Amino acid sequence: LAKxxxxxxxxxxxxxxxxxxxxxxxxxxxxxxxxxxxxPSQGPRFIIQGYxxxxxxxxxxxxxxxxxxxxxxxxPRVSLSDTAVYYCLVGDGQTGFQKLVFGTGTRLLVSx
Amino acid sequence: xxxxxxxxxxxxxxxxxxxxxxCRSLDFQATTMFWYRQxxxxxxxxxxxxNEGSKATYEQGVEKxxxxxxxxxxxxxxxxxxxxxxxxxxxxxxxxxxxxxxxxHFGDGTxxxxx
Numbered sequence: 001l002a003k004x005x006x007x008x009x010x011x012x013x014x015x016x017x018x019x020x021x022x023x024x025x026x027x028x029x030x031x032x033x034x035x036x037x038x039x040p041s042q043g044p045r046f047i048i049q050g051y052x053x054x055x056x057x058x059x060x061x062x063x064x065x066x067x068x069x070x071x072x073x074x075x076p077r078v079s080l081s082d083t084a085v086y087y088c089l090v091g092d093g094q095t096g097f098q099k100l101v102f103g104t105g106t107r108l109l110v111s112x
Numbered sequence: 113x114x115x116x117x118x119x120x121x122x123x124x125x126x127x128x129x130x131x132x133x134x135c136r137s138l139d140f141q142a143t144t145m146f147w148y149r150q151x152x153x154x155x156x157x158x159x160x161x162x163n164e165g166s167k168a169t170y171e172q173g174v175e176k177x178x179x180x181x182x183x184x185x186x187x188x189x190x191x192x193x194x195x196x197x198x199x200x201x202x203x204x205x206x207x208x209x210x211x212x213x214x215x216x217h218f219g220d221g222t223x224x225x226x227x
Contacts, residue, residue: 105155
């Protein structure tokens, strides 16, 4: 299972763009990159998933360089409600991301 | 989007009792469900993988006789914490997997407090 490394915490202010980078040096050919958001006392919520280049949805963008050894989650114009823990995970897309291994996650604090 | 419902959301019980937690996939069939445990300020730790119609696969260090898992249908998996003790107090979260290449979808967790 590919291990991921991400910053323990980040601070930002409302309205700013936040970029959280995740390192996954041992990512396998079939692995996809998935990001989840977790609020206190709630289960993780799926944000975005990608394999290579760039993926964008209504809440975030995911940038993946050609070597796929890292990825960056970009949150445009964050608000106070974006304060949460963000997890980066890699998993085999062909087997449906079996056995996800959660790392420490990045605790994002958005201030007024 | 895919919805996973977990019940109850919060339970308090006396030491020695057994507690059952349900995990349901509401709008898709889940061939595989996962059970996690999360202690305060820590990350999620996978406890077991549950496949419909077969025995669950437990992670190393997780007692299968302590944490009974049943996955009798494609939309329901249950976790029973047997003879619960205060050290079993934690936040238990399930997730469900539908089609391959799709991400896991998580329930909102169950806060278990053993007195």
